[in-house]
Amino acid sequence: MQTIKFKNKPYLSNGYSIVGPLEGKGPLKDYFDYILKDDTLKEKTFEKSERKLLQDIIVGAIDKAGLRTGDIDFFFGGDLLNQIVSSSYTARELELPFIGLYSACATMAEALALAGIFVDNGLAKNVVAGTCTHFSSAERQYRFPLELGNQRPPTAQWTITGGGASIVSNTPSNVRLVAATFGRVTDFGVSDVNNMGAAMAPAACDTIIEHLKNMGRSPRDYDMIATGDLGKLGSEILIDLMEHEKIVLGKNYCDCGCMIYDKTERVFMGGSGAGCSASVFNGYILSKLKKGEFKRVLLVSTGALMSTTTSQQGDTIPGIAHAVEFEYVDKSTAKKEGKDD
């Protein structure tokens, strides 16, 4: 079965998020832990900035949970740069045992799912899962030089600067991981790299249906179903695809890429990047979960698994989506259960 149900329900003790100046002007600005004033982070290159950003996020998450780096058993992480350098270099600086992941923009959910499995099975006590992206380093790698005066098509998305990390732990807290579904790689033949939402929507559809089926739930059982970075067009396509499968996504469905930016910003279809679902989840969704305003949430991070080379050679874009389900637990029950252990 694609869905793994956690028997001991590992806890998500804390999350930490940092975003760039543009994202910090958006509607979720009050939920992020830190908003950068300078997106270079005083580094000489944007690759170094991204590395520093991830390092700050991981350290921030560990600090916020009241832990030290020595308490962390594993660091699950990945990013969009070639050879996931930002994550590996962060792991080098922090001297953490590192499990490097790549699912493009679906990395956050993949990291959370694996962290959950490790803690659930008693393989680790505290695990950090995190990822980030930087607009400028992503532009450098995937698209054109920053100063080139070109126009983007209306379907383009804006890679966010920012990211987030979560601490998954066996110490009781009021948010738990319930189950995780690893997605199938799905390709519906979209080859336009400026239309990633359309390329990833079928993967999100497949994973959500699989998760709901295996958990015996309907979309109404969730306070929020959040996809990673389908953008405006992608989420409309997802709603249509789900309807085709006779599942109606209601008002509780939203997309992190659509939520992060203000409508007035020139970001076309919305935000994208591994850091998109990472920052929105660890900033907005987690704080709502911790307060009990959301009781049950499904995070479905979505990723497009192409490279610049495969795109240039005319290959279509395979999409992937991983889902992780979280639930709010009352603090008193959480403590009691903790004592029972």
Next chain:
Amino acid sequence: MDKEKRNVNYNIYVESKIPKTKAWPSLFKAFLVGGIICAIGQGFFDLYSHFFPNLAESEVTSCMLMSIIFLTCFFTGIGIYDVVGAWGGAGSVIPITGFSNSISSPAIEFKKEGIIYGICVKMFTIAGPVIVCGVVGSIICGFIGLFI
């Protein structure tokens, strides 16, 4: 194949969902930006012909081109030209300023990878194809012209 049919149908569906770029506003913006750039070029031309009456027309043209190429590089460097380009579209791409921007922007961008592997290698990533196609095209046209 079933999958192929599904993909074709999906792509048709996606195509129907894509918001279309509005042609008239884009054309107007391109006309405005392109027109202003050309007017600036003409301004330089008139200025040089006025102050240096001894220069031949082709020499004045060269001076004018050098001036606007320099200005584009300057405005690319201080981060203004990309804003103009994102708004004006083809209006800023078609004149020689677009060509200048397409060479100076990667040069700035890849400076961090060093002079040889950064600037020299990457400088023509965008303008390179234009140069190659231009040269090949002119050779072909030259041959055709020879026999007509």
